[in-house]
Amino acid sequence: MTLRLPHLLGLLPFLIPALLTGGGVALPLLYLVLRALEAEPKALQEVLLRPKNLELLLNTLALLLGVLLLTTLLALPLAFLTARTDLKGKRFFAVLLTLPLAIPGYVGAYVLLAATGPGGFLPLPRLEGYWGALLVLSFITYPYLFLSLRAAFLGLDPSLEEAARTLGLPPWRAFLRAAFPQLLPALLSGYLVIGLHALGDFGTVSLLRYETFSYAIYLQYTAAFDRVYAAWLALFLLLLTGGLLLLEGVFLSRLALAPAGKGASWRARPVRLGPLAPLAYLLLSLPVLLALVLPLYALFHLASRFPRENLEGVREALLHSGLAAGPAAALAVGMALPIAYLAVRYPSFPARLLERLAYLGYAVPPLAFALAWVFFSLKGLPFLYGTLPLLILVLAFHFLAESLGPIRGALHQVPRRLEEAARTLGETPAGAFFRVTFPLLWRGTLAGGALAFIGAVKELPITLLLAPMGYSTLATRVFSYTQEAMFAEAAPFALLIALLSAAFVGVLLWSERRF
Amino acid sequence: MLKGVDLAVYPGEILALLGPSGCGKTTLLRVIAGLESPDEGRVLLEGQDITPLPPERRGMGFVFQDYALFPHLTALGNVAFGLKGKDRLERARRALERVGMTLFQDRKPGELSGGQQQRVALARALAPGPRLVLLDEPFSSLDAGLRAATREEVRKLLKETGTTAILVTHDQEEALSFADRLGVMRGGRLLQVGTPEEVYLRPKTPFVAQFLGRTNLLLGEGKGRYAETCLGPVPLAEPAHGPLILSLRPEALRLIPPGEGPLGEVVAREFKGHDLTYRVRLLGTDREVQVQESPTAPYRVGDRVGIQVVGEGVALEAKAPVGTD
Numbered sequence: 001m002t003l004r005l006p007h008l009l010g011l012l013p014f015l016i017p018a019l020l021t022g023g024g025v026a027l028p029l030l031y032l033v034l035r036a037l038e039a040e041p042k043a044l045q046e047v048l049l050r051p052k053n054l055e056l057l058l059n060t061l062a063l064l065l066g067v068l069l070l071t072t073l074l075a076l077p078l079a080f081l082t083a084r085t086d087l088k089g090k091r092f093f094a095v096l097l098t099l100p101l102a103i104p105g106y107v108g109a110y111v112l113l114a115a116t117g118p119g120g121f122l123p124l125p126r127l128e129g130y131w132g133a134l135l136v137l138s139f140i141t142y143p144y145l146f147l148s149l150r151a152a153f154l155g156l157d158p159s160l161e162e163a164a165r166t167l168g169l170p171p172w173r174a175f176l177r178a179a180f181p182q183l184l185p186a187l188l189s190g191y192l193v194i195g196l197h198a199l200g201d202f203g204t205v206s207l208l209r210y211e212t213f214s215y216a217i218y219l220q221y222t223a224a225f226d227r228v229y230a231a232w233l234a235l236f237l238l239l240l241t242g243g244l245l246l247l248e249g250v251f252l253s254r255l256a257l258a259p260a261g262k263g264a265s266w267r268a269r270p271v272r273l274g275p276l277a278p279l280a281y282l283l284l285s286l287p288v289l290l291a292l293v294l295p296l297y298a299l300f301h302l303a304s305r306f307p308r309e310n311l312e313g314v315r316e317a318l319l320h321s322g323l324a325a326g327p328a329a330a331l332a333v334g335m336a337l338p339i340a341y342l343a344v345r346y347p348s349f350p351a352r353l354l355e356r357l358a359y360l361g362y363a364v365p366p367l368a369f370a371l372a373w374v375f376f377s378l379k380g381l382p383f384l385y386g387t388l389p390l391l392i393l394v395l396a397f398h399f400l401a402e403s404l405g406p407i408r409g410a411l412h413q414v415p416r417r418l419e420e421a422a423r424t425l426g427e428t429p430a431g432a433f434f435r436v437t438f439p440l441l442w443r444g445t446l447a448g449g450a451l452a453f454i455g456a457v458k459e460l461p462i463t464l465l466l467a468p469m470g471y472s473t474l475a476t477r478v479f480s481y482t483q484e485a486m487f488a489e490a491a492p493f494a495l496l497i498a499l500l501s502a503a504f505v506g507v508l509l510w511s512e513r514r515f
Numbered sequence: 516m517l518k519g520v521d522l523a524v525y526p527g528e529i530l531a532l533l534g535p536s537g538c539g540k541t542t543l544l545r546v547i548a549g550l551e552s553p554d555e556g557r558v559l560l561e562g563q564d565i566t567p568l569p570p571e572r573r574g575m576g577f578v579f580q581d582y583a584l585f586p587h588l589t590a591l592g593n594v595a596f597g598l599k600g601k602d603r604l605e606r607a608r609r610a611l612e613r614v615g616m617t618l619f620q621d622r623k624p625g626e627l628s629g630g631q632q633q634r635v636a637l638a639r640a641l642a643p644g645p646r647l648v649l650l651d652e653p654f655s656s657l658d659a660g661l662r663a664a665t666r667e668e669v670r671k672l673l674k675e676t677g678t679t680a681i682l683v684t685h686d687q688e689e690a691l692s693f694a695d696r697l698g699v700m701r702g703g704r705l706l707q708v709g710t711p712e713e714v715y716l717r718p719k720t721p722f723v724a725q726f727l728g729r730t731n732l733l734l735g736e737g738k739g740r741y742a743e744t745c746l747g748p749v750p751l752a753e754p755a756h757g758p759l760i761l762s763l764r765p766e767a768l769r770l771i772p773p774g775e776g777p778l779g780e781v782v783a784r785e786f787k788g789h790d791l792t793y794r795v796r797l798l799g800t801d802r803e804v805q806v807q808e809s810p811t812a813p814y815r816v817g818d819r820v821g822i823q824v825v826g827e828g829v830a831l832e833a834k835a836p837v838g839t840d
Binding site: 415417418420421422423424425426427428429431432435436439440 | 548549550569570571572573574575576577579581583584585586587596597599639640643649
């Protein structure tokens with residue numbers, strides 16, 4: 001279909017917000033590059049050749065690989081047990097096992113610090129540095145891999161395995177050779193999400209004092225005031241992220257796994273566990289205990305020791321979080337709607353690019369994104385720097401992708417035919433959108449807004465770098481109290497975030513109807 | 516997609532566009548509706564150029580192949596969608612009544628069967644009183660038993676309301692029985708337009724002849740009122756002279772006990788209940804013809820038979836010679 005000028009004019013209400021969004025994500029990042037290159041050649045050489053860089057790179061990669069390994073060890077058996085076996089209550093366990101997703105990294109680190117070491121309620125030495133960060137990050141990110149693997153296990157076409165059996169393979173080899181390769185895309189997409197989290201994590205590593213790029217950027221920016229070096233470190237981190245995205249793209253394109261037929265309509269018979277069932281329950285309970293029961297117990301336990309006179313601070317932080325996250329979520333939805341609409345209805349290179357940009361704003365480590373915006377706003381929008389609107393704007397650009405997912409999914413459920421039918425019945429393009437598309441989209445839109453809202457409430461580094469002076473939110477309070485080892489003082493803030501985040505997972509499950 | 520299509524529809528007429536998938540018939544329908552814009556050419560409605568008009572200002576009804584009912588609205592809500600004014604619900608009810616769906620007006624599309632959805636879609640397209648209704652394979656998602664009955668009802672309804680309609684289909688039987696006139700399309704071109712009888716009995720090209728039911732294509736030499744072929748002289752519907760390609764329907768041939776005239780051997784027999792089709796190889800050649808016989812015909816595979824021409828052949832317009840089947 002060819003696009004004529006009248007068509008393009010009709011698209012204008014969609015085009016303008018879409019382009020704005022592209023600018024909001026791409027421009028600051030471009031400016032970050034410019035800013036990094038601004039340095040004197042000599043200073044540049046000095047910055048690039050610091051031995052610290054290699055150490056940071058190795059630390060970051062070690063954490064990344066460790067997290068990928070540990071999450072695989074956790075998620076693969078859990079997904080298999082909850083999808084392909086005859087365990088009773090496996091759906092219930094599947095929900096429980098997803099919940100740790102709700103815990104932000106800095107709350108995880110806070111729990112670990114508060115629970116162990118001298119003064120902790122667990123008689124364990126304090127876990128800091130690499131092992132602490134590895135443990136916390138793995139236990140809060142494995143649900144991403146678990147969810148995608150479980151969906152893949154459930155979606156496996158059983159006739160593939162049956163075909164392998166009829167070709168003479170015993171059950172477990174049939175699984176390994178016919179079914180397992182079908183799981184690879186799920187494994188890769190899970191790895192991508194977890195990898196981005198591990199690279200972008202700031203809260204965990206900084207509280208547990210493990211020097212990765214994120215932590216070093218923050219130190220350079222706040223303590224050493226070396227902005228050029230901070231820009232360069234952010235650039236390294238961006239390159240690492242880009243490499244990860246590229247790697248995933250290459251692997252995925254190699255795996256051409258489109259099903260050849262329609263696939264069988266029945267599901268595979270569940271595997272009988274028999275006497276192994278208690279062992280399976282033990283395995284399923286372990287992450288629930290460590291990543292859910294323990295943190296909740298710690299939070300309530302510590303919150304009970306919270307000094308009453310500080311309650312006013314809680315109220316204020318809650319208000320601040322809401323005032324930043326609410327408008328940011330509304331803005332994110334407002335931008336996600338036209339982008340999703342363009343991408344689904346007018347699939348073209350520019351539309352794909354815009355969508356990629358929106359996802360890029362999310363994939364970019366938030367600290368690097370925030371830093372890019374600091375530089376960019378100081379140069380281009382100095383009147384905005386240090387104001388609440390800038391914080392809202394950047395949060396919206398970052399969490400845009402969170403809204404995009406559910407909205408895009410819902411839009412796919414509205415075939416183009418429906419809009420065309422409305423047009424032949426006398427509706428304008430905009431009228432067709434509001435009378436037909438939107439009523440079918442509100443569920444996805446609401447879910448998208450809720451995801452962006454909760455994401456923005458949990459967000460730490462962007463808020464730290466861009467909030468107005470003295471503007472403390474739930475997240476920044478947890479961070480600053482924990483840094484001072486004031487665990488009881490931090491508890492109610494962390495508890496509120498954990499509860500809000502539980503709502504996050506609830507919305508996620510509701511919008512995707514995974515269970 | 517479309518190459519130089521020139522098509523006119525007259526008021527109150529039902530026109531069918533027939534062709535294999537990918538021939539451009541749906542595209543043509545979407546261009547008429549304004550859902551796609553042509554690179555060249557014009558669309559006229561009652562003498563007015565409507566090419567630049569968006570679909571909502573064309574006043575045409577469209578019945579989509581999968582009906583495209585709005586899943587969030589009831590049957591009544593769907594039908595009332597295109598109506599304006601205070602009495603819109605009343606008018607929507609009347610439209611539903613015409614298709615016999617009054618009882619189901621409060622159901623959502625998901626709670627309706629395929630045939631019921633089809634009626635709602637039709638009522639929705641007809642309710643605003645369009646000047647032209649476009650139907651894109653509207654019967655193809657119905658099962659065979661329901662299809663013929665629905666077709667008849669829809670035809671009756673269109674005729675009663677005096678609505679002009681264009682139907683797109685790949686089913687030749689549907690096109691022949693539903694339309695007042697039909698157009699056969701292939702590769703983005705409109706090959707022939709005419710009444711079902713004209714197009715079936717006087718096809719102009721080998722493709723049209725073959726697409727509308729079975730036929731035998733024979734090479735021959737026109738000798739005025741008849742043509743000389745491998746089956747001997749065949750009477751022609753229209754006088755012709757010189758080398759030509761002939762379409763001869765299987766029902767224009769009969770099998771007789773071997774005797775005078777062309778001889779053949781039965782190579783296949785396809786019993787269909789109300790009739791019987793034989794494939795017969797002409798003796799001494801590798802040429803085969805199809806012959807339609809009554810279901811009581813006694814011949815079996817391997818039998819020697821004589822072939823008698825009882826009907827007329829039609830000379831086709833074809834530039835290049837075409838194989839004889």
